[in-house]
Amino acid sequence: MKHSFPHPLVILLSIVVVAAVSTFIIPSGAFDRILDEKTGREVVVPGSFHSTEDRNISFYDTVLSIPEGIIAGADIIVLILLIGGAFYVIEKTGALQLGIEALVYRFRNSQSALLIIFSSFFFLGGISFGMQEEVIAMVPILILLSKRINFDIRAMISLSLGSALVGGSFSPINPFGSLLAQNISNVDFEEGFAYRIVFTVLAFIVWTGFHIHWGKSNVLNSEKPEFKPVKISKSNGLILALVAAGMVIMPWGILQRDWGYNEMSALFFVIGICCGLIGKLGVNGTARAYSQGFSELIFAGIIVGLARSVYLILEQAQVIDTLIQGMFSPLETMPTAFATVGIFVSQILIHGIVPSTSGQAVLTIPLATPLTDLLGVSRQVAVLTYQYGGCLTDLIIPNNGALMAVIAAASVAYNEWISYVWKSFLLVLGIGLISSILALFWFA
Template sequence: MKLSFPHPMVILLGILALAALSTFVIPSGSFERMLDEESGREIVVPGSYQLTEDRSISLYDALGSVPEGIILGADIIVLILLIGGAFYVIEKTGALQVGIEALVYRFRRSQSLLLVVFSAVFFLGGVSFAMQEEIIAMVPILVLLSRKINYDLRAIISLSLGSSLVGAAFSPINPFGSLLAQQIAELDFGQGFAYRMVFLVLAFVSWTFFHLRLGKSKQNLDEKTEFSPVKISRPHALILLLTGVGMVLMPWGIIQRDWGYNEMSALFFVIGIASGLIGKMGVNGTARAYSQGFSEMIFAGILIGLARSVYLVLEKAQVIDTLIQGLFSPLEVLPSTLATIGIFVSQGLIHGLVPSTSGQAVLTMPLSAPLLDLLGLSRQVAVLTYQYPAGLMDIIIPNNGGMMAVIAAAGVAYDRWIAYVWKSFLLLLGLGLISAILALFWFA
């Protein structure tokens, strides 16, 4: 009898159970916090760690963290529901399929160019505003594109979600990662910008062309791809234009107007309703399609909430600070290169506990920056050893709700995703480690 791989919900509930059990083994402890006036966030005080009263999590508290995590993720879940509903309406008008077919026909003789541009768009989304949850609603586009060009769906996910995550990991301007880390480390934004840009370009080229080759090698050659010209009707053209404007407005609003989830949700709510009316679905038809879109996205939202529940359990038990103290303190006596590798690995492990990159920056940068000072090394190394592993771990860790929601919505099992992506993940992780080690000499 062949055993099936666990469902994503089972995986996250299993991690939640392990997190709860770990609180009986790992002692509770905490660092003191203080308000950082520049970032407006609470940061830890180096050297202030101390053990606290045991806060082991009971079964009651562990179960209670499930709805609590979903409630705390309400803003992201609403975003997923409203954007997902909008794309479902757009798909039901037929505009999405027509647009994909027209795009594929336009690039019928240069599919590689199409995929490079496709990857670049998502990569820039990651670089500029760490796009991730927004991609969940775009899964129908990814599935359609995969079918039309007869490409492995996992390759298409890698060239969209994966490209965005890699872009965020290597970005010198990601406000939730590198910029926040540099601010906490009291570094000038311009310092090392050119150095970071070199590795940003190398990351894009390495990741994109790896998956162009791998995806092509996994094409089903028995299936012939047929290309035929497609005429886009006026309503479909208007819907596609409206959708494109929304996709441009979203990063502009985030970067220029400090938009949050509410503003993005409202934008696509309007686009979804307008698309249904333009597509002649009528008021009731649009409402029905939108509600069906909600049902398609609910599971993705639940995965986001469950991922947050894992962190909640560890936070309530006050074991995260203990783990960070245990990972960082032995590095003080190591030579500079080994210490750099140790911090790099530690930050990757910590991201499995703290799936928020901004939360990890606030938690670890006040500790790793002074540690690098003690070793006589540049604080830029502290930023790089946090930024690369924290960002890249989002590609594989199951408590990254965004990634789990995308592959679940696409119908790709977690084990099949890992089996496909692990080589490219290690390739980029190696590139990040090389960058961090070379930085020892570049910023000396």
Template sequence: MKFSFPNPMVILLGFLILAALATFLVPSGSFERELDEETGREIVVPGSFQLTEDRNVTLFDTLLSIPEGIILGSDIIVLILLIGGAFYVVEKTGALQVGIEALVYRFRNSQFILLVIFSCFFFLGGASFGMQEEIIAMVPVLVLLAKKINYDLRAIIALSLGSALVGASFSPINPFGSLLAQKIAEVDFSQGFLYRMVFLVLAFFSWTAFHLRWGKIPSVNLEKGEFAPVRISRSHGIILLLTGAGMIIMPWGIIQKDWGYNEMSALFFVIGTACGLISGLGVNGTARAYSQGFSEMIFAGVLIGLARSVYLILEKAQVIDTLIQAMFSPLEALPTAMASVGIFVTQALVHGLVPSTSGQAVLTIPLASPLMDLLTVSRQIAVLSYQYPAGLMDLVIPNNGGMMAVIAAAGVAYNEWIKYIWKSFALLLGIGLISCLLALFWFA
């Protein structure tokens, strides 16, 4: 009997069961927390860990966490449905197909330039506002592009979702990663900014070059006839301009106007509706296209919810703090360089328990910062040793609902994704670790 790799939903349900079982093996415990007025978040008080009464979850609690996780992620799920519906409407108008064909024709003799620009767009999105879930709705675009330029779909996902995650991981200005961690660690944002930028640029070129090199499918040759010039009609041009404007307005709203998921959802609902009406689909045709888009995206939304459920189980049983205390305590006795490596590895493991990068910063930086003080090195090491592995682990951990939703929507099995991505993932982890070790001298 041929082995069939589990569906993403099965994988996440498996993680949910493992999380429930872990509550019987790991004692409950918690740190004291206090409100940080500057960040508006509750942060851990170092040295305050205490064991508490065990809170093992029951079978009923485990089952209940499934709908609770989906409800907890409702704002992101609504975003996925509305943006996904909008992109589906745009696809039904035919503008997307025409736009990609025109783009491929424009760069027919220099596809690498097209892909570098493509990767740079997503990299900057990740670096500036932590783009990830927004990419789920763009999967039809990624699939079309991969077919047109004869690239492995996994490589195109790596140059979009992957670039965004790498950008978020190495960025010195990501508000949900490095900026938050620096505020909690009480270090100056400008300190080492140039140092961080050097490794940000190195990460971009290393990641992009890798997938440009290994993503091309060599066995199929595109015929010259496929590179025929494409005429973009007036209605298609307006639709593409509206869609592009939405992609520009969204990060502007996030950065300048403090937009949340609801504002982004509303923006693309308006854009999708306008595109449907401009194309001639009519009111009913646009509504039908939206409903079809919703049906395509609902599975991705469920995956997001299930990823939240795993964290919810661990949080209910109060075992996350216990696990983190057990991971960080042994590092105090290590030499400086080994402690830095230890924090790097520990933060990578912690991200498997806490899939939110901002949540991980709030939980771990207050523990890592005093450790740096004991070792008489800059707290910037604590920030770097958190932000690199935490961001990069989102490329591979199954309880990152955003990544699982993208590959599921693209029809890429999780094992096939890991098989393709692991070398470039290891490369970027290596660059991050080297940055942390060199920082011991830079910030001395």
């Protein structure tokens, strides 16, 4: 009898249970925290770790963490629903299909060029503002494009969400990753900029090249797609222009106006309504399309909320600081190269329990920085090991809500995703590790 791989909901609920059980094994402890005036965030005080009264999580608290996690992720869930609903409306107008058809026809003789441009868009989104959850609502586009050019949907996810995650991990300017870590560790932004850019470009070439090749290789249907010219009406052209404008305004708002999820949600809610009316769906038709879009993406939103539940359990039990202390303290007596690898691996493991990249920076950089000082190496090593080891892990960890939501919306099982992406994940992780080790000599 054939057994199917566990559903994403089962996987995340299992992780919630494991997190709750671990609180009976791992002793509670905490670091003291102070407000960092430069970043406006609370950071840990190195050397301040102390044991606290054990806080084992009961069955009641475990069950309660599920709705609490969903509530804690409310802003992201609203973003998923409103942007997702907007794209569903746009899809119903037919403009999205025509836009993809026109794009495919334009690059009918150079599919690789189309995919490179496609990957570049998401990679730059990751570099500039840490694009991640925003990709969830774009899954209908990924599916349409994948079918139209006869391309593996897993490779299409890799060239969208994957490219955004890799771009954010290698970026020298990601405000939620590298910039935050550099500010906390008092590292000069300009000091390692050129060095980081070299490895960022290398990561893009390796990642994009790998998935363009394997996306074609893994397609079972060997039939060549037909390419036909399409005519885009004025109304459809206006709809596509509104969508393009939204994709430009969103990163501008994040970087220049300090926008959060609510502002992005409001932007695309208005765009969705306008597109429905321009596309002659009518007021009721637009409302129906929006509600259908909500129903399609509500599960993706719940997945994001459940990922928060895991962190809430560990935070409530005060075991996160204990785990971080246990990982970093043995590295103080190691030779520099081994200690660097140790910090790198520790950041990978820590990201499994702290899925927020900015949260991980606040927790670990204040500890990794004095450790690199003790080892006599540049603080750039502390930033790079966090940036590569921690952030790249978003590509595979099941408690990354955005990842699980995207593959669920695309009807890709978690095991199918891992079986496809693990080689490319190890490739970019290897690039990050090499960069971290070479930094010992480059910044000496």
